[in-house]
Amino acid sequence: MNRKYFAILSALILIAFAGCQPTIEDFPVSNGNADFTRYVALGNSLTAGYADGALYKSAQANSYPAILARQFAKVGGGAFVQPVVDNEIGLFGNKRILGYATDCKGVTSLSPVLAEGTPVGLPGALAPVGYPVQNLGVPGAKAAHLIFPGYGNPAGLLTQPPSANPYFVRFASSATTSVLADAMAQNPTFFSLWIGNNDVLGYALAGGENNVGESITSMDVFNFAYNTLVETLTSGGAKGVVANIPDITSIPFFNTVPAMGLVLTEEQAAQLNGAYAQVENYIRTVVGIPNFSYGISFKAGVNPFVVEDRNFPYPLPKAFRVRQAKPGELILLTVPQDSLKCAGMGTFSLEKQRPYGIPQNFVLDEEEVQNIKTAVANMNATIKNLADQKGLAFVDVATLLESAKTGLVYDGITFSTTFVTGGIFSLDGVHMNQRGAAIVANAFIEAINKKYGASIPKADITAYPGIVFP
Amino acid sequence: MRKSLFNLLLLMLASTSLMAGGYQVRLQGARQTGMGLTGTALKSGASDIFYNPGSLSFLGKKFELNLGGNAIISKISFRDLESDYTAKTDNPVSPPFFVYGAGKITDKLVMGLGVYTPYGSKTVWPDDWKGRYLIQNIGLRAYYLQPTLSYQLSDKFGIGAGFVYMYGKADIQKALPYNDATANLSGSATAMGFNLGLFFKATDKINLGINYRSKIDVELTEGDATFDIPTSISTILPTNNKFSASLPMPANLDFGVSIQATDKLLLSLELNWVMWGVYDTLTFTFKEKGELLNSKNPRLYSDSFIPRLGIEYNASQKLTLRAGAYYDKTPTNKDYFNPETVSLNTMAFTFGFTYKPTDNLKVDFSFAQLFGQEMERAYTPANFSGKYKSSASIPGLGITYSF
Structure with missing residues (x-):
């Protein structure tokens, strides 16, 4: 063989191989037998993207429904609009960040502190956003609130007790509409429903976002409301996913200061x-x-x-x-x-x-804890039964957070239900941080994939920020 | 010819690491690389210092100097198991090299010295990649210095032994889940081992070789651990710390046979037993805050057996052509596969040639193309799983001067 040709051949082979990135077959995406064209999300503060004690821009942008919608878009999902809060301090303030606080003994330590800055505030916080939204999560809402016409009526904010919710006032299509009606007006093909937490915790979270109602919702009211929600949402043939209520002992708000401390x-x-x-x-x-x-x-x-x-x-x-x-x-x-x-x-x-x-x-106390546990168990039974009856995907958030108590590992990060360092919850100790929202979104995707034979890619948890350390 | 080689050099500079079979890099001679990385039963001159100190005693010339190197251009692709997430490495070109000198003391006794790099890897993942809490970047390199003596017991039988002095260094970066925090570990160590070989001319046409290279444990002590962390975390974790870790360079037992099929055609067959089973756990021990930082990371490697085949054809007085192939089954465990060492079942093809302008001078070119097969792997302690695929293109050059 001629040396020259041999050298040229060598060079060609080198070029042919050295330039190539090995290719792995694409993830096989599929919507299964669900249709994500028009997805609506119903729920409370967890759904709205509330975190760190406020509804603010970046946490809202990475609410779990927003993360879900981003993944749905890969299997035919359409636009997903949220009632945008264009402020990093939030609508009403009270946002916490991690900073330093000095206690009565003069000891300075890492601690959640009030974020500096100006929130949207009144009256701007109540100004109608002026467009229909697909994230209909309303901080503070209980199950029955979602079917209550007038929950977005500004006049209802002034009654005693208030019959409206400022967060819904922002995006309600009219003074007489309900969250459910606004969701149905969009003719949804798919819905998510995570509601009930406030029905139990409302009275326990004194000083929290919820200042309406003091007792645990009766099962009659809860069952009626939940049934109405599921019946109505599925009435047009939409498929959906529902999630249950976690045990309070897996929430930092209740597990951080030990009674035996x-x-x-x-x-x-x-x-x-x-x-x-x-x-x-x-x-x-x-x-x-x-x-x-x-x-x-x-x-x-x-x-x-x-x-x-x-x-x-x-x-x-x-x-x-x-x-x-x-x-x-x-x-x-x-x-x-x-x-x-x-x-x-x-x-x-x-x-x-x-x-x-x-x-x-x-x-x-013992009795209150028992009341809460009983109510959560009953409500979760309703949620699971209705999910099974209607053939809906079911997310067992309670079990997810229960297992997180002893540590959950994703991509080399260990998460737990511990306050601040656990990595799931935000600084209010009740709501997820953005990374926690991605974990929840993935639990939703897992349930949807299983129920509807879909293959929706999971979200990259590591791409979402956790708590920011100073 | 010269221009083509120059182009090749440019290409090497333009591009990237090899990690076939754990982090072993068996590119210690251009002739052997061209022949499917076989060499145990070949008489290759000075490079026998690595491949078989037993055959070094059959050095044809009085003195031989052999030096060369390779450019490992490696690429790794990753796709998450449960999503469409993908990532690819941006590995720099890894440059393993070798230098051997050997000379006859007497007709039967040859003394030699080799410097070579049999272990190494360099993997650079994107800064924001999903596996950054397992590994961000890693660089491992081991330099071996091996003085060797080889003795011809008879016309047919040669034995050789080399003492190995090793210098190894490691650089590791990974992310920590506090904002954009990173942990940076770097350290170096020296260690010793040996290389033993037997060479047997069974017939005029058939040679046999056995080579054993001992395991060397690289014990990094007093390595530098710097933590690039938010100030609030620096009260819990010291930003400057020391660490120790141990990484085994496993023993190899190689069996080879070469057959002179015709006047011009030589066949070389080989089986390498790489005793990766010793790599069980990667343990990091820190001087301060060990209770928070110390870790035992399971690796659970298994021994691997690599079959190899090489041929060499003497085209003319001045030109020798070579080709080869091998299959290297990964020593990694499917549940403890950390993307720091993306070692996959690998099929490789090689070729090469030697041009001999004068009696004293040889110029060798080799090229190896490795195809790491797509494999689904998990690192279960981190709940991290995905599909990996790799490739490596390795051009190599060598020069031999003898008299």
Whole structure:
């Protein structure tokens, strides 16, 4: 062989191979037997994209329905419009970011702090967006709110109690419409429905976004509302996906401050025992309740906090009606940390020389926890039954978050339900952060793929931001 | 010819790493590379220092100097298992090289020295890629220095032994889930091993060879660990830390047979037993905050057996042509496949030639094309899975001067 030709041949082979990127067959996308042309999302704050205590621009842009719609677009999904909040502080403010806070003891530590900046505020926050939206998530909404005509009526904001919701006022097509009616007006081919969380948590999340209603929704009302929602949404032949309600113990708002979180030295325990003995003695001798005892004793190490007792058996002033927290009782994230650290809340007020129980509005006691668990179980049964009856995809968010308690790993990142560092929840301890929203969106996709024989690509969780560290 | 070679060099510069069979790189001689990377039962002169110190004693000349190198242009494609997400590496050209010198002390005793790079890999994934919390970039390189003695026991039988002194270094970057935080690990180590070979001229036409290269554990100690992290995290994690880790360079046991089929045609058959089974766990131990940072990362490699075939044709006095092929089954475990070492079942084809302008000088060219087959792999501890496919194009040059 001629050397020259050999060299040319060599060069050609090199060029032919060296330039080539190995190709892997494409992911086989398919919509299965569902049609994503017109997708509408119904739900509460979780659906709206609420995070860090506010509905703000970037979190809304990456709400789980927005992420879903982005993935649906790969299998024939159409446009998905949200009622855009063009402000990073949010509609009404109160947004939290991770910063530094100095506590009553002068210790500065990493902590959620109020974000600086100006929210949209009133009246702009109530101005109608002026276009139909496909994300009909309304922060604060319970199941029955979604079928309630007038929930978007501005006049309803002024009644006592309010009969309208400012978030729906922004995008309601009329003063008399309902969230459901606005969804149906778009003739949806596919819907997602994640509602019910507020029906249970509304009264427990004092100080949260929900200030309407104080009790757990009755099952009659919930069943009627949920049934109406599913019947109506499927009436035009649309397919859809529904999700259930997570257990409160998997939400940082309820699992961050442990009821058994009082850590004492031997000396501190002795001091507290002495203080309580004095109070008991005072009640026995001065108030005149013979044999009175709190039945409280402190020991070195981990102790339960002292909490206000609403079933206290003796007619004493409120401040004296206390007991130790029981295992399984929950203390809310909003409990005043400075009072806990420096004023004796949860133990004994040195200043006032009397017991200082954690106030009831920061505690979910045994009975309340049980009420919530029962209600969640009942509502979840309704959701699952209706999903099965109507042949809808079903997302078991409760089980997902339950397994997240011990850690869920995606793409090398370990997620958990721990506040801040767990990586799923935002700084309000109730709503997901954007990365958490992607995890939820993928759970929705998994359920839809399974139910409808679809092959919708999952979202890249790592592409969505988690909590921003300073 | 010269111009073509110049073009080839330009191409090498323009492009990228090879990782067939873990992170082993068996490109230690241009002749052997051209013949499917066989060499245990060949008499190749100075490059026998690596391939079989036993045959080095059959050095034809009084002295031989052989040097060369390769440009590994490697590409890896990834596609997520459950989505349309894809990524591809942007690996720089990896340049393994070799230098051998060998000379006759007596008619039967040959002494030689080799410097070569039998292990290495360089993988660069995009900064925002989905697997960045497993691996972002990794560079491994091991330099071996091997003084060797080879002795002809008889006309038919040669034995040789080399002492190996190794310098290895590693650079690893991965992302941490705090904003855009990264962990950067780099360290180096030295270690020792050996290389033993037997060579046997069974008949006039058939040669046999056995070569054993010992396992070398590269123990990185006092490596630099720098963490590029938000200030709020730096109160928990020190930004400058030290780490230690151990990476095995596995033992190889090679069996070869060469057959002079005709006057002009030589066949070379070989089986390499690469004892990857020793690579069980990659352990990182940190000097500070070990309780947070230390990790044991399962790799669970298995031994691999690589069959190889090579042919050589003496076209003329001045020109020798070569070709070869081999199949390298991945030593990785399907559930513990970390994209730091994308080693797939690989089919490879090679060719090469030697041009001999004068009696003392040889110029070798080799080219190997590796096809890493598409495989579905997972790294289960990270819940990361996808399909991988790779290719590598490896042009190589060598020059031999002897007298």
